[in-house]
Amino acid sequence: MGDNEQLDIAEIDRLNRKALSCLASNRAETNRLATLSMNAASRISYQRGIAHAQLNLLSVLFHSGEYDKSEAMCTPLPAMFKSLNDPEGGMTAAVCLGAIATRRGDFASSASHLESARQLASQIPDSLNKFSLYNRLGIDALSRGDISAGPRNFLLALDIAERFGTASHRVNMLSNLASCQHDLSNDEDAIPLLVEALEIIHNEHLFAQQPLVSGNLAMCLLATGKVAEALQVITPFFNVADMDIDDKAFIYSIGAHASILLKNLDRAKSLLDQAHEFALIGDNYEEQMHAWLVRGMLDMAAGRVRVALVSLNHARALLSYTRNPFYQQQIFKGLATIHARLGKWKNAYTYLEQYQGHVEVSNKSAHDSRLLMRHLESEMKTLKEERDIALEKHAAREAENQKLEVLNKELTHQIDHVNALQSSLQEQAIRDHLTGLYNRRHFETCLNAVLEESGGKFPVAVVILDLDFFKRVNDTYGHPFGDDVLIRFARLMESNLRGSDMLCRYGGEEFCMLLRDMNSDMATNKMTAIAESYRELVVERGGQTLTGFTFSAGIAEYPQHGLTRNELLMRADTALYCAKLAGRNRSMVATGD
Numbered sequence: 161m162g163d164n165e166q167l168d169i170a171e172i173d174r175l176n177r178k179a180l181s182c183l184a185s186n187r188a189e190t191n192r193l194a195t196l197s198m199n200a201a202s203r204i205s206y207q208r209g210i211a212h213a214q215l216n217l218l219s220v221l222f223h224s225g226e227y228d229k230s231e232a233m234c235t236p237l238p239a240m241f242k243s244l245n246d247p248e249g250g251m252t253a254a255v256c257l258g259a260i261a262t263r264r265g266d267f268a269s270s271a272s273h274l275e276s277a278r279q280l281a282s283q284i285p286d287s288l289n290k291f292s293l294y295n296r297l298g299i300d301a302l303s304r305g306d307i308s309a310g311p312r313n314f315l316l317a318l319d320i321a322e323r324f325g326t327a328s329h330r331v332n333m334l335s336n337l338a339s340c341q342h343d344l345s346n347d348e349d350a351i352p353l354l355v356e357a358l359e360i361i362h363n364e365h366l367f368a369q370q371p372l373v374s375g376n377l378a379m380c381l382l383a384t385g386k387v388a389e390a391l392q393v394i395t396p397f398f399n400v401a402d403m404d405i406d407d408k409a410f411i412y413s414i415g416a417h418a419s420i421l422l423k424n425l426d427r428a429k430s431l432l433d434q435a436h437e438f439a440l441i442g443d444n445y446e447e448q449m450h451a452w453l454v455r456g457m458l459d460m461a462a463g464r465v466r467v468a469l470v471s472l473n474h475a476r477a478l479l480s481y482t483r484n485p486f487y488q489q490q491i492f493k494g495l496a497t498i499h500a501r502l503g504k505w506k507n508a509y510t511y512l513e514q515y516q517g518h519v520e521v522s523n524k525s526a527h528d529s530r531l532l533m534r535h536l537e538s539e540m541k542t543l544k545e546e547r548d549i550a551l552e553k554h555a556a557r558e559a560e561n562q563k564l565e566v567l568n569k570e571l572t573h574q575i576d577h578v579n580a581l582q583s584s585l586q587e588q589a590i591r592d593h594l595t596g597l598y599n600r601r602h603f604e605t606c607l608n609a610v611l612e613e614s615g616g617k618f619p620v621a622v623v624i625l626d627l628d629f630f631k632r633v634n635d636t637y638g639h640p641f642g643d644d645v646l647i648r649f650a651r652l653m654e655s656n657l658r659g660s661d662m663l664c665r666y667g668g669e670e671f672c673m674l675l676r677d678m679n680s681d682m683a684t685n686k687m688t689a690i691a692e693s694y695r696e697l698v699v700e701r702g703g704q705t706l707t708g709f710t711f712s713a714g715i716a717e718y719p720q721h722g723l724t725r726n727e728l729l730m731r732a733d734t735a736l737y738c739a740k741l742a743g744r745n746r747s748m749v750a751t752g753d
């Protein structure tokens with residue numbers, strides 16, 4: 161697809177949806193698709209397309225740590241989506257603003273953005289856009305220390321991922337659920353979730369997500385004392401250039417932590433220096449705190465007790481950016497140890513007490529979180545079952561409706577068929593099958609109607625025609641030839657009729673006409689003209705040719721020669737009889753009044 165290609169609205173929408181769906185797994189692709197859709201939407205001034213493209217572009221910026229730029233791009237979007245009457249876009253924009261505020265440690269403003277996102281979400285059906293909402297609500301809840309709302313929202317996001325998302329969305333949520341468990345000191349339950357996520361990553365080749373998930377796994381392994389395993393999991397990612405800056409900071413810190421525990425202090429220092437740098441470049445306070453904590457451990461391991469105190473104090477100052485009990489415990493434990501080494505027993509004791517307090521809270525929360533997780537899982541299971549039943553019922557109703565629609569169509573079709581048949585039968589009932597002209601019965605009905613309509617206000621000429629010596633035609637040339645003559649005569653007569661006139665086959669080789677608003681003179685002239693054409697008619701069949709046909713006609717005029725149909729027909733018939741007697745090939749008008 162070329163950059164200059166003209167795309168229509170539907171194609172731009174599709175491009176934006178696609179850009180959104182690869183946000184979790186391939187940000188470069190999101191960026192490429194969103195740029196394409198932004199250009200195409202701008203070209204045709206499609207505001208909604210522009211706004212959604214902008215949303216995708218700023219999400220990419222957000223994930224690469226460009227918070228100022230992404231915030232500047234996002235700030236006008238909620239109002240824009242509101243004016244476009246697009247709650248889905250408005251919700252996603254509010255989620256982005258919430259995420260940016262969280263990164264800045266501004267939890268109050270984050271909560272207000274997320275609340276408006278939640279309100280907008282209640283107006284729209286479930287879609288992939290809700291994934292980022294639940295994900296963000298989960299992260300926000302954890303940062304507030306709400307251990308119930310965190311996993312609950314992640315499970316909701318996992319459900320959205322399973323219904324509307326890709327494997328990468330699933331991985332994302334398994335990883336978040338695991339982080340929750342880890343934050344609650346429940347690493348035993350976190351590890352299988354991360355192993356499952358890594359399996360999906362492997363099978364679906366979602367390598368962009370591998371560093372973070374592996375980092376999380378390494379963190380849990382560290383927390384459970386499996387240091388060598390932890391290092392093994394993250395080693396492949398050292399020196400990988402194409403990685404998220406946050407992931408780099410995280411992985412290098414864990415690498416440094418593991419190296420300290422394995423007494424490889426040189427390696428630990430080199431990894432930690434890089435971790436620190438990445439955390440600073442990425443403006444990531446939580447990772448900065450993580451790096452200071454590990455630096456404190458390194459200082460201690462190297463015997464630099466006073467320096468370690470400085471490092472841990474730095475880490476402690478940043479503690480408000482996380483509720484992670486692992487960090488809290490490590491920091492207070494470290495501070496207690498340092499103060500003990502420095503002989504500051506009172507301080508050491510205070511930190512020890514704080515450390516113990518955190519351990520107790522964390523043990524309790526690990527226990528609570530296990531229970532909560534089981535409870536949430538069964539709650540979700542019930543909800544899912546209920547939803548599946550509702551969906552099944554809906555599908556059954558739809559199928560029933562479709563069946564009805566098909567039946568309805570069939571019925572309509574049959575009714576049409578019957579109607580067509582009926583009108584064809586009606587036509588057949590009033591038509592002569594050989595010539596296609598009206599039959600005598602229908603003619604007589606119409607004649608009655610015309611006479612009634614006239615009521616003497618305009619004349620009506622009634623003409624009966626009889627082809628001359630027709631028996632001879634049949635006898636000499638055969639009956640089929642005679643049929644052809646009758647048909648050709650019928651067509652010739654029709655071509656001489658006006659819309660208000662009417663012609664019928666009266667019987668055999670006899671025809672009858674009514675000429676509206678014509679007196680007998682006018683009718684006679686008309687018959688003379690038709691007689692001329694009939695004479696010139698050439699009929700050919702089976703190598704035989706015949707021409708020079710004649711007919712005789714009798715004309716009666718309403719109201720002059722009669723007031724009723726029968727009277728007029730009788731007078732015309734008599735005139736016809738006279739024309740035959742007078743030698744045929746002529747038209748005669750009824751005599752007398």
Ligand SMILES: Nc1nc2c(ncn2[C@@H]2O[C@H](COP(=O)(O)OP(=O)(O)OP(=O)(O)O)[C@@H](O)[C@H]2O)c(=O)[nH]1
Pocket residue numbers: 594626627628629630631632634638639640641642643646667668669740744
């Ligand atoms: N081919 C054909 N002939 C028909 C049809 N209906 C009637 N006829 C023939 O029309 C002929 C009418 O003959 P006649 O009544 O003797 O009259 P004519 O031969 O036309 O003589 P005049 O009317 O006295 O001029 C008969 O031979 C009928 O068989 C038809 O549908 N097809």
